[in-house]
Amino acid sequence: MRVMAIDYGDARTGVAVSDAAGTLTGYTTVIPSRVPERAAEELARIARERQAEELVMGFPRNMDGTEGPRAELYRSFAALVEEKAGMPVRLWDERRTTIEAHQILHAAGKREKAHKKNVDAVAASLILEGYLAFRARNP
Numbered sequence: 001m002r003v004m005a006i007d008y009g010d011a012r013t014g015v016a017v018s019d020a021a022g023t024l025t026g027y028t029t030v031i032p033s034r035v036p037e038r039a040a041e042e043l044a045r046i047a048r049e050r051q052a053e054e055l056v057m058g059f060p061r062n063m064d065g066t067e068g069p070r071a072e073l074y075r076s077f078a079a080l081v082e083e084k085a086g087m088p089v090r091l092w093d094e095r096r097t098t099i100e101a102h103q104i105l106h107a108a109g110k111r112e113k114a115h116k117k118n119v120d121a122v123a124a125s126l127i128l129e130g131y132l133a134f135r136a137r138n139p
Contacts, residue, residue, distance in 0.1 A: 006057040
């Protein structure tokens with residue numbers, strides 16, 4: 001089962017899509033858009049094009065597990081994506097994914113300036129990897 005992960009952001013939204021077996025991260029991209037409607041339409045297009053069967057979106061939580069200050073904004077965007085894509089969006093804890101994405105890019109020798117272009121796709125990959133690992137443990 002192909003899964004698509006979404007790292008929603010104000011200016012850019014990262015996307016990662018698994019392989020057909022739903023075990024590895026494959027395709028990644030970044031959608032540059034400050035307009036939620038356009039970002040949701042592009043996500044729906046990618047989901048159809050990449051034949052995603054399940055959508056999972058990073059959801060902001062505080063370190064203590066409570067919902068972060070942007071939780072309602074993310075819920076609204078997930079509902080918009082559901083409407084455009086015609087399938088439910090599962091909200092997934094995204095704590096520390098952006099921090100880890102920056103660390104991965106830094107370790108790969110990328111300059112800080114270059115992180116902005118890639119960090120959202122890397123964060124989406126981390127969301128996807130976490131979700132796929134969860135599915136593997138809980139069939």
